[in-house]
Amino acid sequence: MHDSEILNNLLLNRSIWRGSKPTSEKHIPTGHPNLDVLLNGGWPKAALVELVSHQEGIGELNLLLPTLENHTQSDGLCVLLNPPHQPYAPAWEEANINLRQILIVRSQNYDEWLWTAETTIRHGALLLAWVSRYIPRYSDLRKLKLSALHNKQNIFLFNKVNTLSLASPASLRIEMYSSMLHELFIIVRKSKDNCNGKSIKIKQTGAPIQYTSLNKLVAPIYSAFPDKDLSQKPNDSVKTLSNT
Amino acid sequence: MIQTSKSKSNRIGSKGTKKKIEIWVYLCFPQLALDALLSQLVKQACNKPLAVIFQKQQTKRIYCCSTLAERYGIETHMSLSTALALCPDLHIKTREVSKERYHLERLALIAYRFTSTVAFYGQLGLIIEISRCKKLYGSYDNLLQQLYFQMSKYSSKLINGIGHTPLSAHLNCQSNYQIHIPDIGGLTAQSHTIKLDEFKLSQRNHKHLKQLGLHTVADILRLPRSTISNNFDNELISQLDLLTGVKPDLYTLFTLPNKFSDYMQNPDGIYNKDALxxxxxxLLLRLCEYLKSRNYLCQEIQWYFFPLLGESVSMHVKFSKAHRNKNNFFSISRLQLEQLKLPYSVTEILLESDKFISAFNCNFDFFDGNNVSRKNELIDQLTARLGKTSLSQPSIQAEYLPEQANLVHEKQFLAPRSSKKNNFRPLWLLASPLPIKQNENKLFWHRPLSILSGPERLCDNWWRSDQQRDYYLAHDMKGSRYWLYRDVRSKRWFIHGMFA
Known part of the structure; x- marks a missing residue:
C-alpha cells in the first residue's frame, strides 16, 4: 500500500545488510553488572524469564528498570499485564522510562490473560506479566516461550512462590527474597547457562536511613490550615459578609 | 452504496479549434439487473438458471437472464409463462431499479479509479474519457484490460464501444469487449459507418432517410448542411452534431460520495457469527476500494446487523491509526464481533463510514513504519477483545497529591509532563490509600513497620480540599519498603505505595 510497506518487505530479505541493526547476541544486559556476570551476560534473549519473589516491595521490579529503560527509550512498546498495583508515573519517569511506551492491560479471566500475552508477543512488544488469581499451565507457558522465541522478544513473568515446586518451561527462573533493607538476594533456579543454584546479593539504591520512632517524629512547621474545625469556616465568612 | 452524491453538470466534449482529441469508452452492462440483485446477496444462486422479470401491460416478461438460462432458450422480452415452459427450474427475481442504480454507482466507483471523467449513460451503462490516462497505463490496451479485470469482479457481462464523442462510443457498442483503440482517423472513419437506424429519431425521419437511400452516417455527411436542414427537422441535425463533436454533450459527471454505505442480505438468515x-x-473489500478511489484512510467504521424482526445491533470499530488495510479492518471487527450479542438470525449487514482522512496528509516512517503499524495493530486488537476500559496508560499531572499526580487514563498516548524531582518515590501506587494499624508506638502492615525517613508534607490545592499529608518511607523486617502517610487532620496512618 505504502512505500514503507514495500521497503519493509524488501528488508525481510536476509541478504540485505542493515547497518543500524546490531548483530544478534544471546543476552540482554540487565543493567546490574554483578547479575550480568552471574547470568553469563544478562537476560537470555527472546526467552521466557520467570521471576519469583517471596514478598512484594523488596525491589523485584527495580531489577528490570534498566531493561525497561532501554526498551522504552528506543521506542519499544512495553505491556504490563495485570500488574498488582498501578504504576506511579512520577517514579517511572524518574527512572527514565518513556511513559508513552507503557501500556497497562487488565484481563478478566485466564483465557483473556493468555490471549493478551500471546497477542502482545506476536506484535513484538515487551511483556511483563503478573500471575494473580490463576496458575498458568505448563503447556500454555511453553506456547508463550515458543512465541517469544519466534517473535524475538522477551517475556518477564512474575510468578507466585508456591509455583517454585512446579516444573517450568522458562529459559531462566530466578527466586528473589530480602532479609535486609535495600538488599535483594537472587538465586538462579533454572538456567540454560549452567548457573543453576548460584546466588547473588544486589545492593539497591534507597533513601538515606534515619530511623525514627513514632513518638519522636518531627512535627512539620508549615501548616496550611489551623487545627480548628474548618468545616464551619466558610459559614462564618458568609455571615461576616452578610453582616457587612 | 452511495447515499449522498454531489453532482455537477459538465460539458462532455466541447467544440474548439485547438481541442485535444478525446477518446470515449461506453461501458455497457447487459446483465446489470441480475448483477445488482446478486451482489447484495450473501448466497449467490449461481448453479441454477436465473431470470429477472418485469411487468409490461399486465404481462410478466423476462428482462434479463443468466447464461445458464439462455442455454434453455430463454430470451429477453419473452413472457414468463413461455420461459417457465422452457425451463421449469428457472429462478425468478423481480427487477429492482433502485438496486440497479446502486450497483451502477459501484461500477462507476471502479471506473473513477482509472479516470476522473465518468458519467452515467442510459440505464445500463457508463461513459468514460481516457485520452489523458495513456501515459499512466503505458497504453490504452493495458488500461482497458485492467478496467475489464476490475469490472468483471462485479459484472457478469461487460461490452463496450469506443468513439471520439460520447454518442459515437455509445452507437459503436459491440457485442464483445474491445481493448484495441484505433487512431483518430480510424475512430472518425468508424463513426461514419454507424447505421442511421441506430439514431433515436421519429419514425417519419427514419422513413424519409430510407426513401432518400441514406443508410450510414457517411451517406448523410456527404450532403450539404443546408440540404439536411431543409429536408429534416432539428432532431437529426442535433444528433449528428453530437456524433461529430460539433455540439457538446451534456451529462452529469459522477462524483464520489462523502460517505461510504454498503450492505449485504441473506433472506434465509445467518445464525452463527462465523457465517458473518x-x-x-x-463489504470491507468494497470499503477499501472506495478508500483507494478517494485516496483516503479510514479511522472508524460502523457495522449494523439487522434481524428479520426486531431491532438492529450496531458495532462501532475504532482504529488507533487511520489506514485502509482490509485484513486489519477485518481482524479488529472479528475480535469485537466475538464480544457482541447478536440477534438470533441476521438477514442484513450494513457497513458505514464517514470518518476519513486524506492519505496525502499522512507521513510514513521510511524505515520504521512496520514497527509503528504493529504497535497500533496490537492496541486495536487488545481494545477490540478486552474493551476500552481494560487498557490504560500512566501519565503525570501537575498535582500535589500522588493519586492526582498519577493519572492512569484510557490509552491516549499523550506526551507526559516532564517534572523530574529527586525525591524517592515508589514504583507502585495503591488504587486507594489503605489504613494501617497503629499500636502504641508501632505501625503494623502484615508485620511491624519501621520508619526510615520523612516527613515530606504534600497538600492538595487549598481551593479544592484541605487535605494535608505527611509522607514517610518505611520498611518491615523482611525488607519490603512502603510509602506511608499520616493525615494531619485525622492523625490516622495510611499505606499509599510500594517500592517494588
Whole structure:
C-alpha cells in the first residue's frame, strides 16, 4: 500500500545488510553488572524469564528498570499485564522510562490473560506479566516461550512462590527474597547457562536511613490550615459578609 | 452504496479549434439487473438458471437472464409463462431499479479509479474519457484490460464501444469487449459507418432517410448542411452534431460520495457469527476500494446487523491509526464481533463510514513504519477483545497529591509532563490509600513497620480540599519498603505505595 510497506518487505530479505541493526547476541544486559556476570551476560534473549519473589516491595521490579529503560527509550512498546498495583508515573519517569511506551492491560479471566500475552508477543512488544488469581499451565507457558522465541522478544513473568515446586518451561527462573533493607538476594533456579543454584546479593539504591520512632517524629512547621474545625469556616465568612 | 452524491453538470466534449482529441469508452452492462440483485446477496444462486422479470401491460416478461438460462432458450422480452415452459427450474427475481442504480454507482466507483471523467449513460451503462490516462497505463490496451479485470469482479457481462464523442462510443457498442483503440482517423472513419437506424429519431425521419437511400452516417455527411436542414427537422441535425463533436454533450459527471454505505442480505438468515465473516470481508473489500478511489484512510467504521424482526445491533470499530488495510479492518471487527450479542438470525449487514482522512496528509516512517503499524495493530486488537476500559496508560499531572499526580487514563498516548524531582518515590501506587494499624508506638502492615525517613508534607490545592499529608518511607523486617502517610487532620496512618 505504502512505500514503507514495500521497503519493509524488501528488508525481510536476509541478504540485505542493515547497518543500524546490531548483530544478534544471546543476552540482554540487565543493567546490574554483578547479575550480568552471574547470568553469563544478562537476560537470555527472546526467552521466557520467570521471576519469583517471596514478598512484594523488596525491589523485584527495580531489577528490570534498566531493561525497561532501554526498551522504552528506543521506542519499544512495553505491556504490563495485570500488574498488582498501578504504576506511579512520577517514579517511572524518574527512572527514565518513556511513559508513552507503557501500556497497562487488565484481563478478566485466564483465557483473556493468555490471549493478551500471546497477542502482545506476536506484535513484538515487551511483556511483563503478573500471575494473580490463576496458575498458568505448563503447556500454555511453553506456547508463550515458543512465541517469544519466534517473535524475538522477551517475556518477564512474575510468578507466585508456591509455583517454585512446579516444573517450568522458562529459559531462566530466578527466586528473589530480602532479609535486609535495600538488599535483594537472587538465586538462579533454572538456567540454560549452567548457573543453576548460584546466588547473588544486589545492593539497591534507597533513601538515606534515619530511623525514627513514632513518638519522636518531627512535627512539620508549615501548616496550611489551623487545627480548628474548618468545616464551619466558610459559614462564618458568609455571615461576616452578610453582616457587612 | 452511495447515499449522498454531489453532482455537477459538465460539458462532455466541447467544440474548439485547438481541442485535444478525446477518446470515449461506453461501458455497457447487459446483465446489470441480475448483477445488482446478486451482489447484495450473501448466497449467490449461481448453479441454477436465473431470470429477472418485469411487468409490461399486465404481462410478466423476462428482462434479463443468466447464461445458464439462455442455454434453455430463454430470451429477453419473452413472457414468463413461455420461459417457465422452457425451463421449469428457472429462478425468478423481480427487477429492482433502485438496486440497479446502486450497483451502477459501484461500477462507476471502479471506473473513477482509472479516470476522473465518468458519467452515467442510459440505464445500463457508463461513459468514460481516457485520452489523458495513456501515459499512466503505458497504453490504452493495458488500461482497458485492467478496467475489464476490475469490472468483471462485479459484472457478469461487460461490452463496450469506443468513439471520439460520447454518442459515437455509445452507437459503436459491440457485442464483445474491445481493448484495441484505433487512431483518430480510424475512430472518425468508424463513426461514419454507424447505421442511421441506430439514431433515436421519429419514425417519419427514419422513413424519409430510407426513401432518400441514406443508410450510414457517411451517406448523410456527404450532403450539404443546408440540404439536411431543409429536408429534416432539428432532431437529426442535433444528433449528428453530437456524433461529430460539433455540439457538446451534456451529462452529469459522477462524483464520489462523502460517505461510504454498503450492505449485504441473506433472506434465509445467518445464525452463527462465523457465517458473518464472508459478507463482512466482502463489504470491507468494497470499503477499501472506495478508500483507494478517494485516496483516503479510514479511522472508524460502523457495522449494523439487522434481524428479520426486531431491532438492529450496531458495532462501532475504532482504529488507533487511520489506514485502509482490509485484513486489519477485518481482524479488529472479528475480535469485537466475538464480544457482541447478536440477534438470533441476521438477514442484513450494513457497513458505514464517514470518518476519513486524506492519505496525502499522512507521513510514513521510511524505515520504521512496520514497527509503528504493529504497535497500533496490537492496541486495536487488545481494545477490540478486552474493551476500552481494560487498557490504560500512566501519565503525570501537575498535582500535589500522588493519586492526582498519577493519572492512569484510557490509552491516549499523550506526551507526559516532564517534572523530574529527586525525591524517592515508589514504583507502585495503591488504587486507594489503605489504613494501617497503629499500636502504641508501632505501625503494623502484615508485620511491624519501621520508619526510615520523612516527613515530606504534600497538600492538595487549598481551593479544592484541605487535605494535608505527611509522607514517610518505611520498611518491615523482611525488607519490603512502603510509602506511608499520616493525615494531619485525622492523625490516622495510611499505606499509599510500594517500592517494588
Amino acid at each position: 465473516h464472508v459478507p463482512m470481508k466482502t
